[in-house]
Amino acid sequence: MQPKQEHKALIIKVSDLTHYMLCPRLVYFRARGYEQPKIAEGKERSVIEHILLKELGFNVRKVYGGNAEGGEGYKQDEEDVKQVIEDIVDGVEWIYKEELKTVGKAFFEDVKSDFLSGIGNTEWLEKLKNENTTLAELERAYGYEREHTMRSEKLSMVGSVDKLIRTEEEAIPCVIKTGRCPEYGVWKSDRMQLAAYAMLIEEEFGTTVQRGFVDYIRTADIRESHIKKRDRALAFQILKHVKKIKKGAYPDKGENAPCDSCAxxxxxETKKTLLSKLLGK
Ligand code: SF4
Structure with a gap:
């Protein structure tokens, strides 16, 4: 008798869903094992800035009294503030060793120093200092768990949420975004991502997630987002599409696909040409 063949369950990452929203073909090529280089040529500066901002997003509230993981409490003096920011930035090369391994030391130091002089501009610091948002209050009161990883066999999904805040009544996901902040509310892809994390949190903690936060750290804007049914439905629909792509379906290109910077x-293009040939176009 033939041994029963084991089928490895297909587990989808929340990051696959966000890639899908950028362009479904990114999911296809990654699933075929064509990894994008860690840092695309010509994009080194913006990738380093993204990493520096992200790390500030994790830690910056301890500068003005938040209780980040391992937080140290209030640091109100301007010189102290600058020192704490410098310390955070200095830690980046150790935390992101893998991501930064192809970046030259001198170049990294150069970007870091430009970044620090830019950030010292104080509109950003002032905004943080006067920040009195619900997220800041929640972080002060409950702290957060960094990059909490969740896995659900039922959903076939896995993901690490940037910050998970747990109060007596709620589990609240928060994502840190280093891109542009919308004029109002939260970008659709960010709402979808929060909904995906909400579903994973609900599975793990047996609770219902009502809301999440997006920290648009570049401009120090925090937006609260109610997790709506339509966001959950979108996450669920994309999850199904991603599964099909991972099984081999070749998707259409995304409407606003970032082809110019795509590895x-x-x-x-090859694939498109072949398809065009088949279609006689
Ligand atoms: S080249 Fe454009 S369409 Fe193709 S995977 Fe990249 S972003 Fe998508």
Missing amino acids: FIDRC
């Missing part, structure tokens, strides 16, 4: 452009 898969050559493969993608």
Whole structure:
């Protein structure tokens, strides 16, 4: 008798869903094992800035009294503030060793020093200092768990939420975004991502997640987002599409696909040409 063949369950990452929203073909090429280089050529500066901002997003509230993981409490003096920010930035090369391994030391130091002089501009610091948001209050009162990883066999999904805040009544996901902040509310893809985390949190903690936060750290804007049914429905629908793509379906290109900066452009163009030939176009 033939041994029963084991089928490895397909587990989808929340990051696959966000890639799908950028362009479904990114999911396809990654699933075929064509990894994007850690840092695309010409993008080194913006990738380093993204990493520096992200790390500030994790820690910056301890500068003005938040209780980040391992937080140290109030640091109100301007010189102290600058020192804490410098310390956070200095830690980046150790925390993101893998991501930064191809970046030259001198170049990194250069970007870091430009970043620090830019951040010292004080509109950003003032905004943080006067920040009196619900998220800041929650972090002060309950702290947060960094990059909490959740896995649900039922959903076939896994993901690490940037910050997970747990109060007596609630579990609240928070994501840190280093891109542009919308004029109002939260970008659709960010709402979808929060909904995906909400579903994972609900599975793990047996609770219902009502809300989440997006920290648009570049401009120090925090937005609260009610997790709506339509966001959950979108996350669920994308999850199904991603599963199909991972099983081999070749998707259409995304409406606003970032082709100009895409490492898969050559493969993608080849594929398009073949398809065009088949379609006689
Ligand atoms: S080249 Fe454009 S369409 Fe192709 S995977 Fe990249 S972003 Fe998507």
